[in-house]
Amino acid sequence: MLDAFQRELIPVTDDALRPAVREFLREALPKVSAEQRARSWGGFDAEFSRALAQRGWLGLTLPRAYGGAGQTAFTRFVVVEELLNAGAPVAAHWIADRQSGPLILKYGTEAQRQFYLPKICRGEAFFCIGMSEPNSGSDLASVKTRATKTASGWRLNGQKIWTTHAHRSHYMIALVRTGHPSAPKVGAGGSSESRHDGLSQLIIDLSLPGVTARPIRDLTGDAHFCEVFFQDVDLAEDALIGAEGSGWQQVTAELAFERSGPERLYSSIVLLNEWLAWLRLRGDGADAKSLALAGRVLARHAVLRELSISVTGKLARGESPVVEAALVKDLGTELEQFVPIAIADALASQPDATLPTQLLRTLTYVTQVAPSFSLRGGTREVLRGMIARGLGLR
Amino acid sequence: MSETETLAQDAIGAPFARMLQEHCAPQVVRTIERDGIGTASTALWQALQESGFIDALVAEQQGGAGLDLRSVYGILESCGRHALPLPLGETMIARALLAHTGHHVPSEPIALGCARREGNNVICGLTPYARTAHWALLQIDAGLVLLPCAQAQRNLLAAPAGTGELRWATALDTTRVMQTSASLLHAQACVVAAQIAGALGRVFDMTLRYANERVQFGKPIGKFQAVQHQISVMAEHSAMASMAARIGCDSDSYLPYAQRAAIAKAVTSEAASHVANLGHALHGAIGMTEEYDLQLFTRRLHEWRLCAGAESFWQQRIGADLLASSADALDFVRGCVGSRSN
Ligand SMILES: Cc1cc2nc3c(=O)[nH]c(=O)nc-3n(C[C@H](O)[C@H](O)[C@H](O)COP(=O)(O)OP(=O)(O)OC[C@H]3O[C@@H](n4cnc5c(N)ncnc54)[C@H](O)[C@@H]3O)c2cc1C
Numbered sequence: 001m002l003d004a005f006q007r008e009l010i011p012v013t014d015d016a017l018r019p020a021v022r023e024f025l026r027e028a029l030p031k032v033s034a035e036q037r038a039r040s041w042g043g044f045d046a047e048f049s050r051a052l053a054q055r056g057w058l059g060l061t062l063p064r065a066y067g068g069a070g071q072t073a074f075t076r077f078v079v080v081e082e083l084l085n086a087g088a089p090v091a092a093h094w095i096a097d098r099q100s101g102p103l104i105l106k107y108g109t110e111a112q113r114q115f116y117l118p119k120i121c122r123g124e125a126f127f128c129i130g131m132s133e134p135n136s137g138s139d140l141a142s143v144k145t146r147a148t149k150t151a152s153g154w155r156l157n158g159q160k161i162w163t164t165h166a167h168r169s170h171y172m173i174a175l176v177r178t179g180h181p182s183a184p185k186v187g188a189g190g191s192s193e194s195r196h197d198g199l200s201q202l203i204i205d206l207s208l209p210g211v212t213a214r215p216i217r218d219l220t221g222d223a224h225f226c227e228v229f230f231q232d233v234d235l236a237e238d239a240l241i242g243a244e245g246s247g248w249q250q251v252t253a254e255l256a257f258e259r260s261g262p263e264r265l266y267s268s269i270v271l272l273n274e275w276l277a278w279l280r281l282r283g284d285g286a287d288a289k290s291l292a293l294a295g296r297v298l299a300r301h302a303v304l305r306e307l308s309i310s311v312t313g314k315l316a317r318g319e320s321p322v323v324e325a326a327l328v329k330d331l332g333t334e335l336e337q338f339v340p341i342a343i344a345d346a347l348a349s350q351p352d353a354t355l356p357t358q359l360l361r362t363l364t365y366v367t368q369v370a371p372s373f374s375l376r377g378g379t380r381e382v383l384r385g386m387i388a389r390g391l392g393l394r
Numbered sequence: 395m396s397e398t399e400t401l402a403q404d405a406i407g408a409p410f411a412r413m414l415q416e417h418c419a420p421q422v423v424r425t426i427e428r429d430g431i432g433t434a435s436t437a438l439w440q441a442l443q444e445s446g447f448i449d450a451l452v453a454e455q456q457g458g459a460g461l462d463l464r465s466v467y468g469i470l471e472s473c474g475r476h477a478l479p480l481p482l483g484e485t486m487i488a489r490a491l492l493a494h495t496g497h498h499v500p501s502e503p504i505a506l507g508c509a510r511r512e513g514n515n516v517i518c519g520l521t522p523y524a525r526t527a528h529w530a531l532l533q534i535d536a537g538l539v540l541l542p543c544a545q546a547q548r549n550l551l552a553a554p555a556g557t558g559e560l561r562w563a564t565a566l567d568t569t570r571v572m573q574t575s576a577s578l579l580h581a582q583a584c585v586v587a588a589q590i591a592g593a594l595g596r597v598f599d600m601t602l603r604y605a606n607e608r609v610q611f612g613k614p615i616g617k618f619q620a621v622q623h624q625i626s627v628m629a630e631h632s633a634m635a636s637m638a639a640r641i642g643c644d645s646d647s648y649l650p651y652a653q654r655a656a657i658a659k660a661v662t663s664e665a666a667s668h669v670a671n672l673g674h675a676l677h678g679a680i681g682m683t684e685e686y687d688l689q690l691f692t693r694r695l696h697e698w699r700l701c702a703g704a705e706s707f708w709q710q711r712i713g714a715d716l717l718a719s720s721a722d723a724l725d726f727v728r729g730c731v732g733s734r735s736n
Contacts, residue, residue, distance in 0.1 A: 085724045295712030299660040388622035
């Protein structure tokens with residue numbers, strides 16, 4: 001499996017997009033503080049997303065017939081990398097662009113594709129991910145939210161939680177139980193086949209009666225993730241995406257999209273760049289320890305970025321690099337979490353140092369949210385379990 | 395993917411790896427570690443010479459294959475993967491350099507190093523293969539000089555180690571110094587990084603196999619989650635080291651780009667001790683024995699980490715380059731690693 005990381009090169013035509021994206025960002029983003037930019041893919045700005053769409057930079061990998069750009073995963077890598085590096089507020093369209101769109105393209109009916117994909121590409125349909133529930137985190141297959149068949153479609157009852165930006169999204173793609181209620185669903189005891197049976201994915205219009213989304217405040221005071229309640233929500237027949245009962249297999253494919261992007265390397269990038277800029281400004285030059293720290297982070301970043309590009313190559317060829325994506329995500333979040341810890345030590349190595357407040361506020365914000373880097377999208381322990389499975393240990 | 399499968403995609407590395415499988419089995423490595431230069435090392439070197447790989451980097455008009463560093467990555471990595479106790483990668487670089495400067499190219503193994511003068515001594519510290527090299531191509535001041543190791547005192551790191559200091563108690567004959575713009579340190583960093591990636595891959599493979607075989611509490615230890623997670627971490631660091639070493643060797647000539655070499659050695663050095671320690675932890679006591687092969691690779695990982703600059707040396711260099719530029723992290727990284735059009 002290790003040797004599965006072939007060196008891949010971003011095609012020159014895709015790299016050539018960078019100046020245009022930077023130019024756009026200079027215009028679209030008036031001077032925003034570093035502290036704000038550090039929120040990046042947590043920052044929600046619908047207008048910004050629509051401006052991106054107008055440039056044709058949403059749905060880059062979706063076919064032209066559905067309003068996409070018909071480009072490759074490499075094109076998306078370049079655009080996304082530029083957005084993240086600049087700390088652009090990409091949250092509004094993030095999920096739709098990254099995973100819901102590709103999921104609908106892969107598993108949707110022609111009518112579903114025609115309906116959702118052009119909206120996604122225009123920045124008019126924002127999606128959220130309805131996987132986690134209060135009692136189903138890492139053990140995702142234990143979800144209890146249930147859809148039962150009705151004469152006209154489905155009736156949905158249950159609850160999702162930690163659903164990022166549910167309160168501002170138009171749709172949720174949810175993993176729900178559609179199988180017979182008596183199907184076994186107990187923890188580790190049930191055979192994995194039976195535990196994964198009876199799960200399906202539904203596209204839920206969040207404006208329907210019976211849906212309530214309540215934001216939950218996080219430790220920094222921001223409100224991005226939500227609890228979402230479904231009480232007798234009536235859904236049409238075509239809310240089902242993909243095959244009934246194939247939810248587990250589809251969600252696994254979706255997670256490969258979720259985990260394989262460059263964002264798993266960029267959560268601390270704004271802080272890193274602010275710190276570098278400050279080191280450069282300081283008249284007395286950087287001390288050896290700071291130089292080594294900068295070099296350590298950059299060397300790792302360079303290598304992990306190549307691994308990420310290698311995963312992108314697999315996506316571009318239509319593969320589903322589940323294990324490779326888990327491996328790169330785990331390494332990436334480790335680096336992302338190392339950055340604030342190490343920069344804090346470097347900055348405060350002198351008790352009497354005078355430091356710019358904006359830099360310290362950025363540091364504080366990133367330090368506080370850093371634990372989430374290795375929670376969202378699957379915890380470190382879950383990813384390492386997947387790698388072990390990929391290695392044949394389980 | 396097994397080693398054989400991967401190598402099947404590497405037209406140059408594959409035949410070389412097969413050759414090492416045949417001529418450089420662990421028992422041969424042990425014999426050469428015991429005897430130093432002797433019949434076993436001479437026979438192995440002869441096999442390497444006959445294979446023709448040693449002139450892979452020498453320009454075609456000078457009788458070599460004229461390959462670039464990128465194309466021979468598989469060879470360099472295999473040297474580490476098989477604990478080859480002779481400086482093949484170093485000799486390949488040295489032969490290309492010597493041929494290029496029109497210098498006579500000796501047929502024996504050549505070590506590389508950065509040396510300094512101290513009174514009437516020439517000293518080259520932490521030299522890989524100080525034990526088995528016949529020659530040392532040294533960077534001294536801004537020049538290169540080829541000195542015979544037979545005349546040097548060899549202060550090795552340990553009895554079976556290949557690495558050590560070479561010390562010549564004679565004044566340097568400056569007329570023999572060749573001027574060059576090449577940096578031996580960077581070239582050596584790349585060779586060592588690739589060898590680290592190979593040895594580290596081997597330690598990982600051995601540990602994965604062992605975890606599937608060793609039974610405790612009625613099941614293979616690889617079934618325990620704590621063990622699985624440690625092996626996953628090894629897999630991550632092996633993947634990272636191998637990518638780093640390939641970045642280092644990503645060059646269209648027989649010499650590397652300075653910043654790519656720096657990245658390669660910084661990242662592989664850090665991974666080396668980490669993976670070596672995890673490999674030992676998971677092997678238990680058997681891994682501590684002379685008889686079990688693990689030590690052939692973990693000892694080298696620790697030695698090679700020290701050679702051509704350990705991680706913090708290169709990290710500082712990268713940091714200094716970065717701060718001297720005005721690039722942000724992304725542009726700096728793109729500038730270092732670059733992209734090729736082919
Ligand atoms: C910022 C943020 C945004 C999020 N956005 C979304 C979203 O949009 N949609 C969504 O569906 N979810 C979202 N999540 C939820 C996220 O997917 C879950 O937090 C994650 O899956 C872990 O679940 P949990 O929090 O219930 O922790 P738990 O599963 O309860 O885990 C707690 C601890 O136990 C460990 N653990 C659990 N099981 C095992 C095991 N078998 N072996 C070893 N260790 C184990 C975990 O690794 C962890 O360390 C988000 C989370 C965060 C922090």
